Amino acid sequence: MTRLRIGTRGSPLALAQAHETRRRLMAAHGLAESDLEIVVISTTGDRVRDRPLADIGGKGLFTKEIEEALLDRTIDLAVHSMKDVPAQLPEGLDMVAILPREDVRDAFLSLKANTIHELPQGAVLGSSSVRRTAQVLRLRPDLRPVQFRGNVETRLKKLADGVADATFLACAGLNRLGYTEHITWRVPTDVMLPAVAQGAIGIETRRDAHRVRDLLAAINHEPSAIAVACERAFLAALDGSCRTPIAGHAELQDGRLHFRGHALTLDGLKCFETTRVGPAADAAAMGHDAGEEVKRAGGSAIA
Secondary structure (H helix, E strand, O other): OOOEEEEEOOOHHHHHHHHHHHHHHHHHHOOOHHHEEEEEOOOHHHHOOOOOHHHHOOHHHHOHHHHHHHHOOOOOEEEEEHHHOOOOOOOOEEEEEEOOOOOOOEEEEEOOOOOHHHOOOOOEEEOOOHHHHHHHHHHOOOOEEEOOOOOHHHHHHHHHOOOOOEEEEEHHHHHHHOOHHHOOEEEOOOOOOOOOOOOOEEEEEEOOOHHHHHHHHOOOOHHHHHHHHHHHHHHHHOOOOOOOOEEEEEEEEOOEEEEEEEEEOOOOOOEEEEEEEEEHHHHHHHHHHHHHHHHHHHHHHOO
């Protein structure tokens, strides 16, 4: 067979996710490692690290160049952290598979406190996420947020160097990299609701790539795909961007889909929240309806 080219960002976490995808395809189809080539693609989000993402164009900065490589057939499939993928995909591309989802929770990391609640008054919080910042300010309005970008290793070094008293990363990424010893507290979802699709790896390809789509179908994890579809429909209904603090989490329990979502003002003072419970078959419709409700409730405060 013709070698399949897997496009990915070059960070250690992105490469770990690409290698996991390759392993799953090899196991599902009896392929050799040489049948699947990993192609590293530099994205604007990786290259520009001195400014907040919202100031340079938002989430699509981690996917744009990779999706262009798909469309010009430089690669055959692309592996993404789903929380980095904009709500709308480019024409001609589809997200075909979602791998089994990792821990969705946020990880609190600090050398000075065991939880958010134990941080000293006025402590410095390093974060590049408007969602995490708004959620923390809702809990602890006294904290002082500072911009904290970079890959996992960079952020851990900044924390060790005292640039901030605490920061957050996704538990999923730390688990995948084997860095769990750095986690001070796995934040319960009722304290901080995760980013939409946090912990999920998505695999994208062209709509006309029938052979690739067939191969990917074998590694799609349906429960994870259903939950992510609900959350992303919520995001799409809100026209979510990096400038709007949006969180959402869906989970199958005894065959029913349970969803909770909210949007906040940047300062965390206002939170517009909703919940849904329904059949898995209605995942996207539930998410969309929930997003429309939050959009109406928040109005110009979250626009």
